[in-house]
Amino acid sequence: MRQVSADRRMIKAAMAAPYLARDEEQELARAWREASDQNARNKIAMAHMRLVVSMAVKFRNFGLPMGDLIQEGHVGLLEAAARFEPSRDVRFSTYATWWIRASMQDYVLRNWSIVRGGTSSAQKALFFNLRRLRAKLAQGDRQLTAQAVHEEIAAALGVSLADVQTMDARLSGSDTSLQAPISSSDSSGGERLDLLASEAPLxxxxxxxxxxxxRRRAWLDHAMTNLNEREMKIIRARRLADTGATLEELGADLGISKERVRQIETRAMEKLKVALLAQAPGLAVAH
Known part of the structure; x- marks a missing residue:
């Protein structure tokens, strides 16, 4: 109740703020741009808070608190006031509307669901326009199937049919916690998480x-006994280490050329292949 009263006071104050004449608006904007006059910026913003309230009403169907929407819109309004250039032949309200809408859209996308939606411009357009377009198509005389509706929306917004179907399913449903009980009558304490199939091996x-x-480790350990000390060192450094050493590094360490290291490595790999196949004739040995 206290929050509702605070929201009402905020809306009342916004709607009661006096309008600014074009000349006064330009004068305040120049005071902010040229002298960093905070009071001038705040006066411009306060005079246009009704824009924020009007925009918040359009976003209230997403189920988020009206007060939060207004606060986010106020952030966008202040950003617009800070960036507005009076030299351009445009009213502040026209310029600020974009910033207010963008700020509220970002807030809705961050808070509407615990599952994040798409962040591309096409996905945002789909999120905010799908319901409106679906309602518009439903008002026509044509009897469209759900598939046909999705296809027309996809064509109108320039997104794939799969994207429309996925977003429609998300907007039609609600988030459910995996820690929620399987049913209200279940006394076993089971959670929805228990019903998820594990992708781990049985x-x-x-x-x-x-x-x-x-078994493979034992075969490799036994095969390694067929190598001399230098061959073993090269194989361990080149093939068995997390980050394989280069031919140049091993050549410098052993005092030989990198080509000689490559030759020794090739010979050692052939020895290992022979030894492994002797232990397991059907084993596939990678080179």
Missing amino acids: PDEQVSILIDEE
């Missing part, structure tokens, strides 16, 4: 993967 698959990895 327990028996995890055991099988672990056994295969251990």
Whole structure:
């Protein structure tokens, strides 16, 4: 109740603010641009707060608090006042409308849902115009299917049919917490999260993967015993380290040319291939 009263007072003050004549508006704008007069900027902004209220009314269908919308619009209004150039032959209200709308749209996109929507200009246009266009098409004499409605909206806004269908589904539904109970009558304490299918391997698959990895590690360790010390060092540095060493680095470390390192590495890999195939004839060995 207290918030509602505060919102009403804010709206009342905005609607009661006096209009500015064009000459007065220009004079205040020059005072701000040339002398950084904060009072002049604030006076311009206050005189146009009714624009903010009017715009907030258009966005109230998204279910967000009217007071918050007005505050966000006020931020856009102050930004417009700070950027307005009186030398341009345009009224401040025309210039400020864009900033107010942009500020409110950004607020709606950030707070309407816990699931973030698209941020491209096309996605924003779809988000804010889908309901209006759908209602407009429904008023016509034609009996359109949902598919036909989506196709006409996609063509009008220049987005894909899939984008329209996805956005329509989001706007028609509501967010649900994964920690919410499965049902009000469920006394087991189960949550919606429990019903999600895991993409991780099943327990028996995890055991099988672990056994295969251990077997391959044992085969590789045994095959490495066929290499001499220098071959082993090159293979470990080039093939088994998280970040493989370069031929130049190993050449400098071993006191040989990078071409010689490459030759030794090739020979060592052939030895490993022979040794691994001897242990597991059907094993696919990567080069």
